[in-house]
Amino acid sequence: MRVTNLSTHYNITNQIRRGAEQLFEAQEKAATQRRINRMSDDPIGAGQLFSVRAALEQNAQFQRNLDYATGLAETYDSTLGEVVDSLSRAKELLLSQANDISASPQTREAARVEMVSLLQEVLTASNTARLGAKFIFAGFRDDAPAFRGAYTTTTADPGNAPGGAAVADETVFDAVHFTGDDYRIEFTGAATFDIFDVTQGRYISTGNAYVSAQPIRFDGIAITLSDSPGAPQAGDVFHVASTEAGEYLGDSGEQKLELEQGNRVTVNMTGEAVFQGVGVAGGTNIFDLLNRAVRALRENDGAEIQSLIDEVDSAVQQTANFQAVAGTRQNQIKAIGTRLTDLQTSLETLQSDLRDVDMAEALTTLSQREVAYEASLGAASRVIMPTLLDFLR
Amino acid sequence: MSSISAILNTARQSFLAEQTALQITAHNIANANTEGYSRQRPMFEASPFGDGVSIQTIERLHDQFLDRQMREELGAQGRLTQMAQSLRRIESLVDETEGQGVGLRLQELFSAFQDLAARPSGVAERETVRAKANVLASALNDNHRRLVGVQSDADRQIGEMVATINTLGEQIAQLNRQAQSGAGLLDETSANQIQDQRNMLVEKLSSLIQTETFEDGRGGLTVMVAGGLVLVQSDTANRLEVVPGDSNGELEIDYVFADGVRQRITDRLRTGELGGILEIRDHVVPDLRKRLDQFTAALIHEINQIHRSGVDLTGAAGGDFFDGLSVYTAAQAGNSGGAAVTASSIVDPDQLTLKEYEIRFTDPSTYDVVNVTDGTVVSSGNAYVSGTPIVFDGISVEISDVGGSPAAGDVFAVNTFSWASAGISVAGSIVNSIEAIAAGLSAEAGDNRNALELAALGSSLVAPGGRSTLGEYYSSILTDLGIQVNQVSAGEDRQNMLVDQTRNLILNLSGVSIDEESANLIRFQRAFDASARVISLVDEMYQTILDILP
Numbered sequence: 048m049r050v051t052n053l054s055t056h057y058n059i060t061n062q063i064r065r066g067a068e069q070l071f072e073a074q075e076k077a078a079t080q081r082r083i084n085r086m087s088d089d090p091i092g093a094g095q096l097f098s099v100r101a102a103l104e105q106n107a108q109f110q111r112n113l114d115y116a117t118g119l120a121e122t123y124d125s126t127l128g129e130v131v132d133s134l135s136r137a138k139e140l141l142l143s144q145a146n147d148i149s150a151s152p153q154t155r156e157a158a159r160v161e162m163v164s165l166l167q168e169v170l171t172a173s174n175t176a177r178l179g180a181k182f183i184f185a186g187f188r189d190d191a192p193a194f195r196g197a198y199t200t201t202t203a204d205p206g207n208a209p210g211g212a213a214v215a216d217e218t219v220f221d222a223v224h225f226t227g228d229d230y231r232i233e234f235t236g237a238a239t240f241d242i243f244d245v246t247q248g249r250y251i252s253t254g255n256a257y258v259s260a261q262p263i264r265f266d267g268i269a270i271t272l273s274d275s276p277g278a279p280q281a282g283d284v285f286h287v288a289s290t291e292a293g294e295y296l297g298d299s300g301e302q303k304l305e306l307e308q309g310n311r312v313t314v315n316m317t318g319e320a321v322f323q324g325v326g327v328a329g330g331t332n333i334f335d336l337l338n339r340a341v342r343a344l345r346e347n348d349g350a351e352i353q354s355l356i357d358e359v360d361s362a363v364q365q366t367a368n369f370q371a372v373a374g375t376r377q378n379q380i381k382a383i384g385t386r387l388t389d390l391q392t393s394l395e396t397l398q399s400d401l402r403d404v405d406m407a408e409a410l411t412t413l414s415q416r417e418v419a420y421e422a423s424l425g426a427a428s429r430v431i432m433p434t435l436l437d438f439l440r
Numbered sequence: 441m442s443s444i445s446a447i448l449n450t451a452r453q454s455f456l457a458e459q460t461a462l463q464i465t466a467h468n469i470a471n472a473n474t475e476g477y478s479r480q481r482p483m484f485e486a487s488p489f490g491d492g493v494s495i496q497t498i499e500r501l502h503d504q505f506l507d508r509q510m511r512e513e514l515g516a517q518g519r520l521t522q523m524a525q526s527l528r529r530i531e532s533l534v535d536e537t538e539g540q541g542v543g544l545r546l547q548e549l550f551s552a553f554q555d556l557a558a559r560p561s562g563v564a565e566r567e568t569v570r571a572k573a574n575v576l577a578s579a580l581n582d583n584h585r586r587l588v589g590v591q592s593d594a595d596r597q598i599g600e601m602v603a604t605i606n607t608l609g610e611q612i613a614q615l616n617r618q619a620q621s622g623a624g625l626l627d628e629t630s631a632n633q634i635q636d637q638r639n640m641l642v643e644k645l646s647s648l649i650q651t652e653t654f655e656d657g658r659g660g661l662t663v664m665v666a667g668g669l670v671l672v673q674s675d676t677a678n679r680l681e682v683v684p685g686d687s688n689g690e691l692e693i694d695y696v697f698a699d700g701v702r703q704r705i706t707d708r709l710r711t712g713e714l715g716g717i718l719e720i721r722d723h724v725v726p727d728l729r730k731r732l733d734q735f736t737a738a739l740i741h742e743i744n745q746i747h748r749s750g751v752d753l754t755g756a757a758g759g760d761f762f763d764g765l766s767v768y769t770a771a772q773a774g775n776s777g778g779a780a781v782t783a784s785s786i787v788d789p790d791q792l793t794l795k796e797y798e799i800r801f802t803d804p805s806t807y808d809v810v811n812v813t814d815g816t817v818v819s820s821g822n823a824y825v826s827g828t829p830i831v832f833d834g835i836s837v838e839i840s841d842v843g844g845s846p847a848a849g850d851v852f853a854v855n856t857f858s859w860a861s862a863g864i865s866v867a868g869s870i871v872n873s874i875e876a877i878a879a880g881l882s883a884e885a886g887d888n889r890n891a892l893e894l895a896a897l898g899s900s901l902v903a904p905g906g907r908s909t910l911g912e913y914y915s916s917i918l919t920d921l922g923i924q925v926n927q928v929s930a931g932e933d934r935q936n937m938l939v940d941q942t943r944n945l946i947l948n949l950s951g952v953s954i955d956e957e958s959a960n961l962i963r964f965q966r967a968f969d970a971s972a973r974v975i976s977l978v979d980e981m982y983q984t985i986l987d988i989l990p
Binding site for chain 2 (some may be wrong): 105
């Protein structure tokens with residue numbers, strides 16, 4: 048075949064260009080330490096890499112969920128432990144006060160005061176909140192407390208003369224003296240009233256002086272009436288209905304979180320189940336129980352006190368069971384956590400296999416191609432040199 | 441009968457012939473590096489009368505058949521080079537190897553839904569969901585915009601290519617004029633040069649568009665493009681023109697006959713750079729856009745369905761999470777009737793299938809509705825009334841006799857995914873207030889049941905085809921693009937080698953080898969010397985004769 052100047056030139060430049068292309072490719076891989084710098088370097092591998100990356104992101108998210116669920120389970124565990132302690136102390140009190148011989152109205156009164164504080168402890172525990180304002184026993188209604196403390200509802204009797212006083216405010220300010228009885232405030236004149244305890248059927252106080260907007264205090268309750276639009280008249284009656292502590296404000300919502308792919312775990316407990324025994328076989332309403340204990344101690348009723356002891360046992364068992372559930376959840380979560388960690392490791396390994404270049408191999412290829420490139424340059428220089436003209440003299 | 445003057449004549453002829461041969465050799469050497477130059481060779485012919493030599497022709501060493509082969513290879517090379525370039529550019533526009541892009545944003549949105557499930561009423565969590573949704577929608581909008589940009593750039597390139605084609609045509613016509621008007625007057629070297637130049641122009645033309653040529657017997661070259669349309673005949677050049685297209689504003693290419701009649705040739709252009717850029721603009725990018733739109737439409741549809749079944753923080757039923765689904769209709773190019781689509785809308789989002797439909801008219805008052813993707817008939821034999829909405833699978837389309845009634849065989853294409861990538865955006869109600877995000881099935885602050893479903897969507901097999909997750913489907917679009925890039929690049933490399941090989945074959949015949957020409961120099965110069973020697977010998981002979989006289 049004839050070798051012409053132009054064809055020699057084209058061939059040499061093509062070879063050098065190809066050598067340079069290959070060299071550049073090897074340099075890029077060695078410098079970035081990546082096998083895949085654009086999709087076309089390895090389309091299938093790139094696709095797998097995208098999947099692995101998405102899986103890693105998902106795994107990290109599951110681990111965040113896991114941390115959250117763990118914290119929640121730990122909170123349930125410790126809170127319920129406190130409740131068990133309170134209930135155990137309540138049982139001790141009841142045991143010591145059950146016997147009419149060894150107990151006296153004075154000891155029972157002292158026990159009653161302590162029982163009220165135990166009730167408050169349980170109430171506080173039931174309204175535990177995490178992260179500022181997430182009440183853990185309220186089901187889906189977790190932006191508000193799960194249980195309500197003692198409160199009163201005061202209403203004007205429909206038979207009151209129109210244009211008289213109205214209820215401005217009412218609170219239970221002293222749980223110890225709160226009785227849970229219903230009352231009537233009876234106005235004997237525009238500025239005097241009697242207080243009648245409906246439940247016990249007797250007057251607590253009579254002839255009290257009424258001042259508009261000043262709280263009327265009795266049995267731990269403070270009720271404020273004000274002359275708006277006008278003053279009360281003789282014969283006006285205000286009914287005071289008491290509700291004891293333990294009214295449930297939450298709902299039955301079951302909160303789940305996805306902790307690994309396809310695995311949704313319930314992470315909450317509702318107050319109505321834990322503290323009211325709803326949905327529990329032979330369940331006990333703990334607040335109701337404690338309120339009755341307070342009442343029995345106040346009424347000096349030894350038989351009643353005795354009968355409550357077994358119920359307290361049930362309450363303790365119920366709470367301990369839920370505490371165990373929290374413990375089981377923690378174990379379950381830990382097991383999932385181990386699986387997630389293992390998955391993380393294998394995903395990272397896979398990602399590295401797909402994406403990273405074997406440095407030894409890359410550097411070897413690079414130096415091979417450098418040598419090849421230099422060889423092609425050297426060969427080119429040898430071809431170009433002599434012509435016939437050099438020999439014609 | 442010989443005479444001294446005859447010898448002188450012979451020597452003189454040889455002298456001139458060798459001189460001319462030297463000139464030709466010098467011309468070859470001078471053009472050793474000229475692209476497209478075909479070396480020339482003096483054809484010595486001995487005088488039949490025994491009195492010398494003459495150069496009858498100056499042969500131009502060139503093979504027409506190799507030319508034809510070269511043009512084919514150049515056409516294929518032009519197409520592949522253009523396609524490879526465009527595909528590599530498209531790849532870089534949507535590449536996610538570095539970690540950015542739609543795939544990651546999608547996963548981040550699902551992670552945000554998971555965080556929302558942990559704290560459904562949290563302000564930070566809700567704002568994150570909205571922000572991630574925005575980022576995802578923007579990424580999809582960007583993809584769309586960039587691909588449309590590639591198509592607009594293609595239009596610009598088409599304009600430039602057509603202008604170049606027209607210029608080349610005119611240049612060839614001019615050379616034809618020179619060749620024809622100068623026939624018989626030009627010396628052969630000039631005629632050879634015109635042929636070389638013309639060949640170069642035709643090669644450039646072949647890279648751009650399919651080209652065939654034949655000599656017209658009068659020194660001119662007739663050039664035909666795109667399968668038989670005459671671009672140059674003798675000294676006149678016809679033109680190609682770019683015109684805005686009817687349906688979507690994209691450029692079409694017309695061939696203009698001498699009498700002004702036009703023929704649309706866009707679909708006939710398959711090879712050359714023009715063929716390559718048209719394939720990118722009219723097939724590769726639209727296919728990619730269609731798959732991306734199908735992905736986006738599925739994303740919008742699936743998330744919206746779950747979101748609509750939930751309740752937001754204000755207690756209202758959840759609305760759409762993403763906006764962007766709309767009905768796209770197109771009349772088929774061959775429709776002969778005068779009816780057109782006058783209105784279309786989505787009437788029941790829950791019934792959408794996101795498949796491709798066609799409304800086919802079997803006669804001016806009857807139509808069928810066909811699900812083209814599945815190959816099933818939705819309804820057939822429906823009575824057509826102009827202006828009455830045609831409702832099927834959640835879509836409503838209104839066709840009216842705008843310019844006349846429809847004709848049998850008219851087809852209208854309908855789907856709900858086209859342009860989804862352009863239109864996707866976070867729903868207005870959520871942009872206005874994060875409380876509109878429906879995380880639960882009730883309005884309670886801790887109700888996270890809907891958020892759980894939204895988060896689980898990332899692992900559900902809801903992508904078009906029903907066999908992959910949304911993220912996997914998007915990855916597969918990119919993988920297919922990467923494979924396409926590789927295939928075309930490999931084709932480009934192979935074709936480049938074919939062109940190089942053909943070029944070598946051409947140079948093998950037509951190229952100048954300086955060594956060869958140097959050897960020729962010596963050969964002709966020796967003969968030149970010898971002829972000069974003969975002349976001086978004749979001179980001595982004359983002198984001898986003259987010396988005989990006293």
